[in-house]
Amino acid sequence: MSIVSEPVEFSASTSTFPETRTVKDLAILGMGTALPPYFIGQEESVRYAQEAFCRTDEQKRILPLLYRMSGVKKRYSALLEAPEGTENRQSFLPMPTGSEDRGPTIGARMNVYERESLPLAVRAATQALANSATVPKDITHLVTVSCSGFVAPGVDIRLIKDLGLRATVQRAHLGFMGCHGALNGLRVAHGFANTDPQARVLLCAVELCSIHYHYGWNPDFIVANALFADGAAALIAAPAKDGQDGAWQVHATGSCLLPDSEDAITWRIGDHGFVMSLSPRVPDLIATHLKAWLESWLSAHGLALSDIRSWAVHPGGPRILGAVNTALSLPKDALDVSKELLREHGNMSSPTVLFIINQLRQRGAQRPCVALAFGPGLMAEAALFV
Numbered sequence: 001m002s003i004v005s006e007p008v009e010f011s012a013s014t015s016t017f018p019e020t021r022t023v024k025d026l027a028i029l030g031m032g033t034a035l036p037p038y039f040i041g042q043e044e045s046v047r048y049a050q051e052a053f054c055r056t057d058e059q060k061r062i063l064p065l066l067y068r069m070s071g072v073k074k075r076y077s078a079l080l081e082a083p084e085g086t087e088n089r090q091s092f093l094p095m096p097t098g099s100e101d102r103g104p105t106i107g108a109r110m111n112v113y114e115r116e117s118l119p120l121a122v123r124a125a126t127q128a129l130a131n132s133a134t135v136p137k138d139i140t141h142l143v144t145v146s147c148s149g150f151v152a153p154g155v156d157i158r159l160i161k162d163l164g165l166r167a168t169v170q171r172a173h174l175g176f177m178g179c180h181g182a183l184n185g186l187r188v189a190h191g192f193a194n195t196d197p198q199a200r201v202l203l204c205a206v207e208l209c210s211i212h213y214h215y216g217w218n219p220d221f222i223v224a225n226a227l228f229a230d231g232a233a234a235l236i237a238a239p240a241k242d243g244q245d246g247a248w249q250v251h252a253t254g255s256c257l258l259p260d261s262e263d264a265i266t267w268r269i270g271d272h273g274f275v276m277s278l279s280p281r282v283p284d285l286i287a288t289h290l291k292a293w294l295e296s297w298l299s300a301h302g303l304a305l306s307d308i309r310s311w312a313v314h315p316g317g318p319r320i321l322g323a324v325n326t327a328l329s330l331p332k333d334a335l336d337v338s339k340e341l342l343r344e345h346g347n348m349s350s351p352t353v354l355f356i357i358n359q360l361r362q363r364g365a366q367r368p369c370v371a372l373a374f375g376p377g378l379m380a381e382a383a384l385f386v
Contacts (some may be wrong), residue, residue, distance in 0.1 A: 025240035025249035025386065026190045030132025031358045033351070034123035034232045038080035042067050042226070049225060053215045066219070067226045071318040071339065075229035075346030077210040078116035102215050102272040109211045109273055113149030118158040121206040124232035125159055128202070132236040136164045138200045141192040145174045145181040145205035145350045147267065148212065148274065155206060178267055178375030179314050181205060181350035182233070183383050187253040193239045205350040206232035212273040224276050227317055229346030233354035248361055254297040254382040258289045261378035283323035285378055290327040293380065301384060309366035311335060312356040314373035315342035324372065
């Protein structure tokens with residue numbers, strides 16, 4: 001039986017900017033995405049997990065069911081050194097020698113993050129520059145997002161060096177925020193563009209979630225092992241006056257801490273990888289509280305739920321997508337792109353919502369569009385595209 005609190009009423013007046021302030025839209029000039037070269041199917045993932053940490057026949061029977069419930073068909077991982085079907089193609093995460101083996105240390109995992117995440121970010125950013133016909137020297141601001149690793153100098157410095165950005169480019173890094181990090185990155189990019197009419201902002205999110213693979217029979221860890229993947233996404237943005245005709249524009253961003261939810265999603269650093277905790281309460285919390293806040297936020301911008309024509313919802317898992325659908329009573333096909341990304345790419349954490357937005361742009365999805373993602377807090381983050 002689920003225990004849920006009563007929905008909280010939100011006042012639209014608390015979401016508006018002061019009347020004296022004029023906020024300009026942020027035009028998306030181009031986007032790019034990047035994936036590691038090799039993927040792993042869920043069937044192979046199950047076989048690896050059964051050999052790695054299943055100690056009983058019952059565990060081996062249950063594991064495939066847990067993986068099927070993830071809604072994932074395949075995922076890309078920087079840990080793979082060869083195509084599917086090749087023996088010993090898992091380059092990291094050695095087979096444990098005993099039931100207490102918890103895998104590589106956090107230092108070993110961070111070494112992989114440093115080696116593999118930075119080139120992935122460069123590839124996504126290079127594609128975004130090309131897609132927007134932007135010269136690297138024209139970039140005035142750089143926003144980077146990542147929660148799966150730490151290294152300094154980090155991805156921001158690598159992008160400056162490898163892309164040939166100005167040494168004076170203004171930087172902001174958003175770290176350890178989880179799956180909604182890219183929407184926070186959009187908020188920072190929006191702020192930069194509103195302080196500099198000549199701004200050209202590069203936003204890049206990169207994650208290597210698969211390096212935090214956990215051994216041992218723990219249902220929370222098994223769910224994470226079945227869901228998470230690697231990827232990078234980037235975009236180039238500018239004040240809307242410089243946007244191309246028909247460009248997607250960020251009109252507003254919103255944020256809400258859901259009531260009584262601090263323990264619903266946690267993300268901590270352990271001795272053998274980062275440890276995510278995802279409470280079974282998360283879908284109930286979303287189903288209970290999301291609609292009231294979202295209606296209030298949209299109302300502050302002159303819109304109702306019925307006015308939204310497309311949705312870019314981060315697929316934290318099938319139950320989270322189901323909770324959003326239930327809370328908002330969305331059309332049958334509203335979350336098809338989110339489900340497709342989850343099925344074909346898994347949950348890449350922060351870049352995932354940018355992958356979805358890119359797909360919607362390429363497919364000519366109608367606007368207004370609302371992007372949603374959820375992370376530790378439990379925080380709901382949103383962006384309104386017009």
